[in-house]
Amino acid sequence: MKNSKKEKRHHYNSKEEFYHLDERMQLALDANRDVVWDWDLINNELYVSQKWKDVIGHDESKTPYKIEIWKKHLHPEDARRVLDDISKNIRGESEYIDNIHRLRDKDGKWLWIHMRGKTYFDEQGRAVRATGTHRNVTEIKELALKNLHQEQIINQIHESVIATDLKGYITDWNRGSEMMLGYSRDEIVGEHISSIYPQKDRELFTESIANLMQGRKVEVEIHLRSKSGEVIDVELSLSLLLDERGKALKIIGSSHDITDRKRVHENLLKQQKELKYQAHHDILTGLPNRILFYKRLKKSLQKADMQNKKTALLFLDLDRFKEINDLYGHDIGDCVLKSISQRLLENLRKEDMLARIAGDEFIIILEDIRETQEVFYVAQKILKTFEQPLIIKGICFDISMSIGISIYPDNAKNSDCLIKAADEAMYRAKREGRGNFQFHSFMIESFI
Secondary structure, three states: OOOOOOOOOOOOOOHHHHHOOOHHHHHHHHHOOOEEEEEEOOOOEEEEOOOHHHHHOOOOOOOOOOHHHHHHHEOHHHHHHHHHHHHHHHOOOOOOEEEEEEEEOOOOOEEEEEEEEEEEEOOOOOEEEEEEEEEEOHHHHHHHHHHHHHHHHHHHOOOEEEEEEOOOEEEEEOHHHHHHHOOOHHHHOOOEHHHHOOHHHHHHHHHHHHHHHOOOOEEEEEEEEOOOOOEEEEEEEEEEEEOOOOOEEEEEEEEEEOHHHHHHHHHHHHHHHHHHHHHHEOOOOOOEOHHHHHHHHHHHHHHHHHHOOEEEEEEEEEOOHHHHHHHHOHHHHHHHHHHHHHHHHOOOOOOOEEEEOOOOEEEEEEEEEOOHHHHHHHHHHHHHHOOOOEEEOOEEEOOOEEEEEEEEOOOOOOHHHHHHHHHHHHHHHHHOOOOOEEEOOOOHHHHO
């Protein structure tokens, strides 16, 4: 759905204002690892900060840096994707420039660069400037490759191999075991194998021996305890050493340290979970974002069809929120948005969904609606809640909002049309004087 609100763009009233750089911002940029770039789209001139020569080996004090030079540095496999990303932003088709690509330095080495940026427009809507940062992420890439190589090396070195008699007393202890567990061969041979297993794993080890003696293959994940007391995750394989007549003489245990691999795997799962959360939630409020909202709305409409019920959308837009940002700054504005989010959540059911889809725009999905009057009461409750002012850092804010409501399937047969209907109703609420709610197709007086 295209939001009927016009896209917000940055405008500059004078050349002096256009190129002014706040001293505090400059200090912050000097302190971080990023290279600052600034592309004058009118004159096709590219400025890069002094840190650029540390990244790519180019000294702008000797030769002016040109956009054509930067393009020549691009890796052929990355060039089209990167240039397309920039072009889309210049045309206003994306909010930010954000990509990772390879650039060649003066020695011919390919560096991995994380580019971020944004295009700025003048009052006539012309793209006049694009500015952003380059960050050299080559070390991160190389570290990942190094970790991969180290893991391959670990997989190929001598593993711990321990031999015991059939009663479990250690008879052989190789160099790999010394390296893994810290005991020398002289220290450990003759000791019972249970001495290197934590108490919690001894039952599993006993079961594994019983399975082995019954002719079953044994490969388990288990823990070993080193001389220092460190508990190590290992993959253990057990086999029998047989004499020429097939009689079991010894038990051979081969252990491979998987501690690092499990730690990496756990960290990867954690990172994936965090990335998934970030991709579906608003950073400021923690509410579901536009992506998660659309997924939930699709399921809600399917559920409504199956259960022969209705789904309602409440499109909320704060009244005169821009004045708060202009008067008190964006930090206070962010605090207001978070407080509003919390107050809204407190007035919804667990099964309802509140999402933030734009700066001061929220949307609520109400499921399992039998009667439209239920939606009327929710909207009324929300407006009444904000009759009480918000106190943010000692400042009192009287908050009002305009709410547009649409009902599925009464007002629309699909999600896009349902959102559009709610959006139109919200704008009607604005025209009616703000601080009220309007249904898409009928007036609220029908409930009074």
